[in-house]
Amino acid sequence: MLLFMLSGRFGFEPLEDVFANYGLSIYVTRLVKVGRRIRSTYYVDTGSGWTGPEATKAALCVETCGLEVAKYPKMIWPTNYFKMACATMFSLFWGGSKCAPSCRVNGIPVQEYLQSRYLDAMAELAEALKGLTNIVGFGTMNEPSSGYLGLEDLSKHFHHGELKYDLAPTPFEGMALADGYQQVVQRWSNGANQHVLGRPDKLVTVDPNGVRAWQQGRRCIWREEGIWDVDSTTGKPVLLRPDHFAGIMFGRDCYVPFAARFAERIRSILPHTLLFIELPPLEFSIDEFPEIDDTLIPRAVNATHWYDGVTLFLRAWRPYFTVDPRTKRPAFGYTAVRRTHMKQLAGIKGYGSEQMNNAPTLIGETGIPYNMHGGKAFRSGDFSAQVGALDNTISCLEASLVSFTLWCYTSDNCNGYGDQWNLEDLSLISMHKPIRSGAQLSVPERDSCARAVQAFARPYAARIAGTPLKSEFILDRVEFVSDPTKSNEAAMHPTEVFVLQLLPQRLLSRDVRWTILRPVALWLGHSELSA
Known part of the structure; x- marks a missing residue:
């Protein structure tokens, strides 16, 4: 609890x-x-x-x-x-x-x-969670197999x-x-x-x-x-x-x-619960994603997982090479790699829009291995490969306009044994604080356990006045672009954008009215903004 x-x-x-x-x-x-x-x-x-x-x-x-x-x-x-x-x-x-x-x-x-x-067992858990306002849904089973x-x-x-x-x-x-x-x-x-x-x-x-x-x-x-x-x-x-x-x-x-x-069982206890739909990982699926009628399972969410499989399984960042997990076709060059990843995410979104009658998509799991290249970064302090891999993953997700949850946060992660499970090492933080050179991003002591922090500590629109058409954070230029739909009704309400303190304290905007509400958030009141 x-x-x-x-x-x-x-x-x-x-x-x-x-x-x-x-x-x-x-x-x-x-x-x-x-x-x-x-x-x-x-x-x-x-x-x-x-x-x-x-x-x-x-x-x-x-x-x-x-x-x-x-x-x-x-x-x-x-x-x-x-x-x-x-x-x-x-x-x-x-x-x-x-x-x-x-x-x-x-x-x-x-x-x-x-x-x-x-x-x-799941019903017992649901009973115990009654009264908690942060429980939005239940997943049927994590990464099942057929x-x-x-x-x-x-x-x-x-x-x-x-x-x-x-x-x-x-x-x-x-x-x-x-x-x-x-x-x-x-x-x-x-x-x-x-x-x-x-x-x-x-x-x-x-x-x-x-x-x-x-x-x-x-x-x-x-x-x-x-x-x-x-x-x-x-x-x-x-x-x-x-x-x-x-x-x-x-x-x-x-x-x-x-x-x-x-x-049906969970909603008999928590009536307003969403149901997160998750079938076998894409790489291991034997048949197609099924049709899921919203009259049979209302308020269902497509929660398919997505990873850059080559990076995950090889524990190496190759920005100019990947393989499509379904077709087994390789892609060479940065543009082709990005196109392959975007195509995969478009296919996942299609499960929600087509097979689930326009259900929303939440990528239930995504992330990168931090122990790539034999754990070289742990010894040198150079996490540029991890930053590049994670920025690529999140940038593809942002460009696809899908919600996602990062895997994972493991409080007892360490350099030797990773997340304490099968030598996986995907935790955003570690007990072994990363070595940081003077040229790298200055990180407050409270955040010193974070790894590749500049890749995931990025601005995002938490509440949008309108429908998002574009969301992009360009890490090299520290530039965030959000472009919601324009309408008179939307213009009457602000868009809430989180800009973390780790980023430079500057706001580059065109025709944007903004107010700092608290140390981590900005309110912006225009339908097109760049921060």
Whole structure:
């Protein structure tokens, strides 16, 4: 409660991430209830240490992979979307009634069991938040996955958007490994072999030595459904129904019905709540964004996430290169990179305007990695790459006229371990204060933990008299331009623009009447302004 109360004062958005975290007992309980064996899913414990990372290859986690934390591969955690642990749980949560009808928990169909418990938990939260004026909406689930749902052939990799770093078993191979059977698995690197040639680096024999991801005495759910079995002659796993999950449209058949149910439950407690719609990350989507009728889910907001994927996954700022995550086409040159990013954002806005009957768009998550280029900035104090990357991200968002929330603010961020989660390091602040040379922006002591502060401490129109047509902050010139629609009615009201104290105390304007209301804000009373 304290977190939510403080978030209203300071403008933070609390958010829970990932499907299953050992610290989240609600999720671990769900894993156990469907027969998952938590420890052996990740490693073999002989009492004398780890004999090998993730014996069953059902997941790859920094806490249990057997590597030193500093050697955990960068941005490899999303590969878990495509491994047996996450794929199974998401499949059961979203489509268990369709793909695992015989799976029940305490006599309840598994999909109903998982979804009803999830809704119960969120309803408890909603009850606790009654009376807080800063709660504007609820999100259905952060970055969900469709699991196996919609896959045409379980003997092949998921789809073109699959993140194949290191060992990448196919769905069937993952099921067999999780049941303790040896498999030959492809190993991929994050380089030309994958992104240009489309081929793995090599084949690796993985032998779990009989260790299973399932509790003793519990059969694999998918084996129970007749998807695969073991050949009585050879003793090897065989795939019987490669198209078991085919024909399921995740958005239409699974997400929309759940989102409608979610909205109804939350609004029975908080009637005026907005619903933030969020489907799988664009890079990993298997089907198109669904039609969401505003009569089915009124007051819905398109909250799709957006990142400059190349910068995020490579942890490097390349202002003259990017790749479109959906088409896989590269873009070269500053103008082409900017055009690619703007096209991506236009597509996201289209989800709200076209598939959601002109619903507003809020980019639910965006940001940059601060530990790029091997953490060079932490040693040199030169954060120019981070400033350039973040300015590019925010400038594209501003030019697209979309609202957004920056990810993230982590109070215990440090240079060694980032945000304390899978070595991600996207926090705007850090306990390790950035080294600053005399030539850099002068920052007050209270803001000394901020990183690349000049890129995000930028002016913006908080309240606009009219409809915005243009919003732009040119960092190099410290110039802000806003151009709302002109009308007699709009001219009667001021536009509120925040200009932070970090910026030079000067106002360059043309035909603008302005008044400083408080140290961080200006009121401007004209339909076109430049500050």
